[in-house]
Amino acid sequence: MDDRIEDFTLIGTTILRREDGYLLRGRAKFLDDLPEPKGLIHLAFVLSPHARANILSIDASAAMALPGVVDVLTGRDFTDDIKPFAPTIEIDGYRDVRRPVVAVDRVNFVGEYVAVILAETPYAAQDALELVEVDYEPLEAVVGIREALRDDAPAVHEHLGNNLIFKGEFSTPEFDKHFASGEVVVEGEFRTGRVTGAMIEPRGVLAVPDPIATTVTLWTPTQIPHIVRTAICEHLGISESLLTVATPAVGGGFGTKAHVYPDELIAVALARRYCRAVKWVQDRREDLLTNAHARDFLLRIKVALDREARIRAVYLDIKTDGGAYPNHPYSPTLESTGCARMMLGPYRISHYKYDVCSVMTNTTPTGAYRGTGQPPAFMAIEGIMDRIGRRMGIDPAEVRRRNTIRAEEFPYVNAVGVRYDTGSYYESLQEGLQAIGYDEFRKTQPADRLVDGKYRGIGICNYLEVTGTGAPGWRARGFAKMPGFDSSRVVIEPDGKATVYVSQADAGQGHYTTYAQIVADRLGLSWEDVIVVEGDTSKVPYGTGTFASRGSVVGGGTVIRGCEKVKAKVRRIAAYMLGVPPERLVLAGGRVHDRDDPNTGLTMHEVAETAYSMNNLGLPQGEEHGLEATDYYDPPLVTMANGCHVVQVAVDPETGSVTIERHVAVHDCGRVINPAIVAGQVQGATVQGIGEALMEELVYDGEGQLQNANLLDYLLPTAMDVPDLVLRNIETPSIDTVAGIKGTAEAGLTGAVPAIANAVNDALAGLGVDVNRIPLRPSYIFDLIRGAQAAGGGRK
Amino acid sequence: MILDGETLIPADRRAVWKALNDPDVLRSCIPGCQSLERQSDTDFTSSVRAAVGPVSATFGAKITLSEIEPDRGYTISGEGKGGAAGFARGKARVDLTDEAGGTRLRYNADVNVGGKLAQVGSRLIQGTAKKLSEEFFGRLAEQLGGGELATGAARPAPAAAAASSSVPGGRRLWAGIGLIAVIAMAWWLGR
Numbered sequence: 001m002d003d004r005i006e007d008f009t010l011i012g013t014t015i016l017r018r019e020d021g022y023l024l025r026g027r028a029k030f031l032d033d034l035p036e037p038k039g040l041i042h043l044a045f046v047l048s049p050h051a052r053a054n055i056l057s058i059d060a061s062a063a064m065a066l067p068g069v070v071d072v073l074t075g076r077d078f079t080d081d082i083k084p085f086a087p088t089i090e091i092d093g094y095r096d097v098r099r100p101v102v103a104v105d106r107v108n109f110v111g112e113y114v115a116v117i118l119a120e121t122p123y124a125a126q127d128a129l130e131l132v133e134v135d136y137e138p139l140e141a142v143v144g145i146r147e148a149l150r151d152d153a154p155a156v157h158e159h160l161g162n163n164l165i166f167k168g169e170f171s172t173p174e175f176d177k178h179f180a181s182g183e184v185v186v187e188g189e190f191r192t193g194r195v196t197g198a199m200i201e202p203r204g205v206l207a208v209p210d211p212i213a214t215t216v217t218l219w220t221p222t223q224i225p226h227i228v229r230t231a232i233c234e235h236l237g238i239s240e241s242l243l244t245v246a247t248p249a250v251g252g253g254f255g256t257k258a259h260v261y262p263d264e265l266i267a268v269a270l271a272r273r274y275c276r277a278v279k280w281v282q283d284r285r286e287d288l289l290t291n292a293h294a295r296d297f298l299l300r301i302k303v304a305l306d307r308e309a310r311i312r313a314v315y316l317d318i319k320t321d322g323g324a325y326p327n328h329p330y331s332p333t334l335e336s337t338g339c340a341r342m343m344l345g346p347y348r349i350s351h352y353k354y355d356v357c358s359v360m361t362n363t364t365p366t367g368a369y370r371g372t373g374q375p376p377a378f379m380a381i382e383g384i385m386d387r388i389g390r391r392m393g394i395d396p397a398e399v400r401r402r403n404t405i406r407a408e409e410f411p412y413v414n415a416v417g418v419r420y421d422t423g424s425y426y427e428s429l430q431e432g433l434q435a436i437g438y439d440e441f442r443k444t445q446p447a448d449r450l451v452d453g454k455y456r457g458i459g460i461c462n463y464l465e466v467t468g469t470g471a472p473g474w475r476a477r478g479f480a481k482m483p484g485f486d487s488s489r490v491v492i493e494p495d496g497k498a499t500v501y502v503s504q505a506d507a508g509q510g511h512y513t514t515y516a517q518i519v520a521d522r523l524g525l526s527w528e529d530v531i532v533v534e535g536d537t538s539k540v541p542y543g544t545g546t547f548a549s550r551g552s553v554v555g556g557g558t559v560i561r562g563c564e565k566v567k568a569k570v571r572r573i574a575a576y577m578l579g580v581p582p583e584r585l586v587l588a589g590g591r592v593h594d595r596d597d598p599n600t601g602l603t604m605h606e607v608a609e610t611a612y613s614m615n616n617l618g619l620p621q622g623e624e625h626g627l628e629a630t631d632y633y634d635p636p637l638v639t640m641a642n643g644c645h646v647v648q649v650a651v652d653p654e655t656g657s658v659t660i661e662r663h664v665a666v667h668d669c670g671r672v673i674n675p676a677i678v679a680g681q682v683q684g685a686t687v688q689g690i691g692e693a694l695m696e697e698l699v700y701d702g703e704g705q706l707q708n709a710n711l712l713d714y715l716l717p718t719a720m721d722v723p724d725l726v727l728r729n730i731e732t733p734s735i736d737t738v739a740g741i742k743g744t745a746e747a748g749l750t751g752a753v754p755a756i757a758n759a760v761n762d763a764l765a766g767l768g769v770d771v772n773r774i775p776l777r778p779s780y781i782f783d784l785i786r787g788a789q790a791a792g793g794g795r796k
Numbered sequence: 797m798i799l800d801g802e803t804l805i806p807a808d809r810r811a812v813w814k815a816l817n818d819p820d821v822l823r824s825c826i827p828g829c830q831s832l833e834r835q836s837d838t839d840f841t842s843s844v845r846a847a848v849g850p851v852s853a854t855f856g857a858k859i860t861l862s863e864i865e866p867d868r869g870y871t872i873s874g875e876g877k878g879g880a881a882g883f884a885r886g887k888a889r890v891d892l893t894d895e896a897g898g899t900r901l902r903y904n905a906d907v908n909v910g911g912k913l914a915q916v917g918s919r920l921i922q923g924t925a926k927k928l929s930e931e932f933f934g935r936l937a938e939q940l941g942g943g944e945l946a947t948g949a950a951r952p953a954p955a956a957a958a959a960s961s962s963v964p965g966g967r968r969l970w971a972g973i974g975l976i977a978v979i980a981m982a983w984w985l986g987r
Contacts, residue, residue, distance in 0.1 A: 046880075047911075049882045049883050049910045049911025049912070050883075050910060050911075051910075110910065110911065110914075110915075129880045130853070130879065130880045285912070285915055285916060288915075289915060701908075701914070703908055703910065705908070705909070705910045705911075705914040705915075706914065706915050707914055707915070707918040708915070708918065709915035709916060710915065710916045712919070713918065713919055
């Protein structure tokens with residue numbers, strides 16, 4: 001099949017999201033809005049208050065005596081029918097760690113499930129929580145990457161002997177020689193704070209057995225229904241035919257909901273065991289405490305350059321905190337190898353070496369969150385670009401220009417073997433600089449950066465975004481069981497209208513609009529006549545799901561391919577009906593007609609009636625009834641989108657607070673399906689990046705106690721923190737993907753975080769301080785300013 | 797979390813010491829104390845009803861006295877465990893010295909809280925400790941200052957005695973956290 005399609009009609013135009021009609025009217029049905037079956041059992045989880053402890057005893061007698069309590073179960077009650085999590089990661093240096101769905105004998109993080117309450121009402125379940133007496137023997141907890149790596153640190157998992165769950169390395173040939181050829185060496189260290197998705201809707205489960213409990217439907221707001229189904233069935237030892245995983249309306253996923261969680265397995269197991277429906281809805285504290293955290297990184301980067309600031313070689317050392325157990329199904333390697341492979345960015349870096357490790361600590365397991373590994377990667381490479389500039393007396397924009405891959409160099413294969421097929425790396429940088437008025441800003445910026453009593457600086461992040469990873473891309477990183485493909489089934493119904501079933505799971509991305517738009521475009525229908533079905537394993541063919549910016553590249557790609565397959569059949573049948581060759585037929589305006597004669601021809605309805613045997617015409621010889629096609633699309637290794645954020649900030653010397661005054665986001669995601677939705681993705685991710693850069697951080701004390709599992713203390717950006725974003729779009733279609741589409745969901749975050757950090761660094765450059773960790777809270781910035789002033793730098 | 801402070805109690809050192817070792821006095825001075833029983837010369841068990849922000853619960857705790865120097869001071873350690881509200885562990889050194897107008901009580905406590913208390917109450921703990929310890933010292937000072945030890949329910953005397961102490965820099969030393977940090981912390985926060 002020729003994937004290079006050019007004759008677009010609706011693709012590339014803004015259509016307002018059909019989802020917004022019911023979302024904005026409050027009519028969407030989220031998990032907790034689903035009708036509750038009779039005889040429902042409500043769950044509540046007893047959470048460990050200790051970061052590391054032996055469980056000496058659990059006394060549930062008082063809880064069991066409470067009216068309305070059905071049962072109280074502990075870890076041992078599940079060991080027979082639920083296997084522990086142990087993600088399959090086939091990469092050198094990864095070591096297996098297993099996680100029981102409910103702790104057995106030992107807890108390893110605050111918030112780990114210790115017991116499960118089953119009750120007739122949610123109230124009884126909550127009351128019973130207070131009555132379960134657990135006797136713990138607290139043990140010394142391991143908290144923090146450096147602490148975990150100390151020789152005398154206790155091993156979180158004794159069988160490992162230390163706390164390294166993963167240790168990897170990579171080097172291009174003769175790296176040391178090339179590094180040594182550098183005439184200038186610039187180094188930097190960076191620290192990124194632990195954050196989480198903080199979706200507006202926390203997670204929950206509703207498992208509904210059929211009357212004889214042979215099959216179960218699990219409602220869960222997941223981004224990966226098929227992966228969840230496979231994981232549950234594997235771990236419970238039941239047939240995949242017996243389980244349906246379905247998503248209601250989902251209030252945000254952001255990667256946090258792209259994991260398999262213990263409660264999903266528990267709910268299905270209990271629905272089968274008790275032959276009753278089982279429900280649990282997470283509260284905000286449980287969300288922040290137990291859902292996957294992310295981004296807990298320490299990075300050290302060393303760059304060797306020639307005297308013209310051209311990069312000769314880059315060395316990167318990455319350490320990530322995986323938390324107490326590997327997340328399922330990715331393990332901590334998702335973040336660490338993702339960072340290592342993305343750090344090269346849009347730059348001509350031929351010689352590269354990295355060391356990477358992930359440690360186990362007594363904290364919440366970390367995993368995917370919008371941008372996964374990329375904001376830290378670009379903190380490092382974009383942070384070092386600025387430091388190179390300052391060190392060598394060259395404008396940081398010019399340092400980037402000298403090293404950025406130019407249009408004539410595509411396709412470019414980078415040092416880790418990733419192909420950059422097309423891009424606008426240089427053009428995006430220039431566009432961003434121009435849009436913010438970079439040169440004028442620099443001309444008037446005083447050496448001490450003080451303008452109107454505030455330090456003002458400008459920061460750049462010239463990024464790539466990895467999107468639409470295919471099977472080879474997952475295999476290259478050791479994800480042996482990650483499918484990589486996605487699929488669609490495109491059906492033209494007897495009335496000539498279409499339904500498309502896609503192996504994706506919308507969490508707010510607008511799939512119900514964009515896939516309809518694609519089908520309408522390819523089949524010449526009105527987009528209102530196309531219905532999109534997804535998020536239900538009993539209805540859609542198998543696929544990987546909606547995460548890692550897959551929806552447009554892989555989901556969009558398979559929908560287009562499915563349409564082309566159906567289109568071929570439409571043409572064959574219409575050709576037979578009209579007596580013209582199929583290649584002369586065009587699908588447009590709900591009709592099929594000769595390309596030179598739009599006035600004759602057939603309606604799609606008439607063609608469909610023939611296909612469904614609803615007239616006397618019959619089918620061409622050898623043709624089957626029906627008018628549908630199924631497609632499985634495994635995209636290239638990866639598809640790289642790119643862009644550039646340029647940000648101007650003001651730092652208040654008296655308070656240390658940072659205000660973003662101007663923020664330009666240039667983005668290039670190849671062929672655009674719906675410009676308004678792309679703009680929404682860039683804008684939303686940028687706002688999350690502002691949160692990550694300035695305020696969000698999950699804080700642990702030295703004993704592994706999470707200090708801020710609430711939204712009063714875990715700060716999220718509000719409208720007050722967000723400037724008017726200037727969005728610019730460049731469209732450089734891929735030559736490797738279907739229709740040239742590249743993904744777009746995470747880039748805003750990857751661009752915003754380093755650009756803001758660099759802008760603050762630039763604002764404080766007159767003080768000679770090194771701003772190298774996020775979040776850039778006022779207390780941190782204030783201390784840096786005061787420290788510099790005390791040392792004689794800066795004003796006063 | 798390190799908490800320290802000092803307060804002047806208008807009673808002589810021996811009387812203060814005696815009060816600090818008298819379960820009846822302690823029971824009446826500790827805010828929310830439902831029970832306090834001496835299990836041995838150095839061990840107590842207690843049950844205290846307390847609230848830290850949105851988290852309220854009855855905390856059961858074990859308290860142990862050590863490094864006892866009669867009339868001069870002791871180290872008090874406490875541990876509460878279990879319960880949906882979380883737990884607390886604390887240890888504090890309490891020292892008494894003579895001073896014009898009474899006895900200077902200094903304390904230095906190291907308190908750790910865990911579970912829900914830490915997750916949703918961290919920002920409130922310092923303030924709660926201050927409030928509870930002010931209440932504790934207020935009641936203690938009142939009882940001792942009155943010359944006799946009441947065993948009935950003490951009246952709350954918010955901040956009165958506590959506020960009277962200060963450190964040289966002018967920074968107010970809420971007598972706070974002290975004993976409570978100790979006694980209280982260990983158990984009210986405890987369990």
